Amino acid sequence: MKHLLKLADLSREEIFSVLNLADQLKYERANGVHHDYLKGKKLGMIFQKSSTRTRVSFEVGMYELGGYALFLSDRDLQIGRGEPIEDTARVLSRYLDGVMIRTFEQKEVEDFARYGSIPVINGLTDYCHPCQVLADLMTVREYKGSFKGLKFCFIGDGNNMANSLMVGAVRTGMRFSIACPKGYEPDANVTALARQAGDVEIVRDPAEAAKDADIVYTDVWASMGQEEEREKRCKAFAGYCVDANVMAAAKKDAMVLHCLPAHRGEEITADVFEAHAEEIFDEAENRLHAQKAVLCKLLK
Ligand code: CP
Numbered sequence: 601m602k603h604l605l606k607l608a609d610l611s612r613e614e615i616f617s618v619l620n621l622a623d624q625l626k627y628e629r630a631n632g633v634h635h636d637y638l639k640g641k642k643l644g645m646i647f648q649k650s651s652t653r654t655r656v657s658f659e660v661g662m663y664e665l666g667g668y669a670l671f672l673s674d675r676d677l678q679i680g681r682g683e684p685i686e687d688t689a690r691v692l693s694r695y696l697d698g699v700m701i702r703t704f705e706q707k708e709v710e711d712f713a714r715y716g717s718i719p720v721i722n723g724l725t726d727y728c729h730p731c732q733v734l735a736d737l738m739t740v741r742e743y744k745g746s747f748k749g750l751k752f753c754f755i756g757d758g759n760n761m762a763n764s765l766m767v768g769a770v771r772t773g774m775r776f777s778i779a780c781p782k783g784y785e786p787d788a789n790v791t792a793l794a795r796q797a798g799d800v801e802i803v804r805d806p807a808e809a810a811k812d813a814d815i816v817y818t819d820v821w822a823s824m825g826q827e828e829e830r831e832k833r834c835k836a837f838a839g840y841c842v843d844a845n846v847m848a849a850a851k852k853d854a855m856v857l858h859c860l861p862a863h864r865g866e867e868i869t870a871d872v873f874e875a876h877a878e879e880i881f882d883e884a885e886n887r888l889h890a891q892k893a894v895l896c897k898l899l900k
Pocket residue numbers: 650651652653654655724732859860861
């Protein structure tokens with residue numbers, strides 16, 4: 601593992617290796633055991649979009665591993681004034697041991713990796729969100745014990761989350777089903793790739809996707825950068841809400857996950873959210889453990 605640009609770059613073995621290390625780090629932290637695995641290492645964190653979880657979990661993760669994290673906003677960097685990513689990559693590679701980037705185009709993280717000489721971690725692009733899905737998989741395994749025979753369902757936009765979840769689900773052996781309106785399907789190439797590895801179903805009816813599901817997942821209707829489409833999207837996604845009807849179709853012991861931030865009353869009802877808050881906030885916590893594992897794999 602040289603970078604984490606997208607989940608599809610990780611083999612099944614690499615995914616399990618990250619998850620196993622994440623479990624170990626979580627267990628040790630709970631028992632007061634800390635490791636300076638990244639002593640003296642410096643991680644740059646470039647943010648071209650807002651963040652609560654990604655920023656704080658990476659910063660705290662580096663601190664806990666004995667390293668240091670620099671928060672770099674595009675409002676302050678020369679990137680925001682047009683300095684090319686290939687130059688930024690070559691400069692920052694001289695100062696840092698690794699970089700995490702949250703941006704719009706996937707090409708930017710790929711270009712940083714191509715021109716720079718340090719490990720690059722994708723902290724969310726319009727295309728995918730691999731760090732979130734590693735935490736999601738970790739949470740599923742924590743609650744369900746294993747991935748074997750599970751059905752993972754996603755209700756809503758075929759966005760960055762859906763793309764990464766689809767790959768993560770099939771690579772770990774789960775069936776994946778998504779309900780989305782026409783025109784909002786996940787990326788066609790990602791779908792084709794996922795279908796080579798497992799069972800992927802795209803349907804229109806949320807209750808059909810949720811039928812006998814073990815995990816019900818949802819995300820916002822309008823992602824960061826799509827603010828102007830908000831009204832149009834709210835209309836298109838009416839009916840794609842994780843509510844009591846969707847949950848009635850899923851298995852009785854189905855868990856509900858959400859990458860957060862959540863919009864109650866849109867993609868999920870307040871009742872469903874609160875009934876599954878424990879799972880959802882464990883999932884948010886697991887960002888820290890999963891990313892510490894990724895940092896160890898890439899920077900140690
Ligand atoms: N889920 C997630 O990535 O949250 P943030 O946008 O707060 O980082």
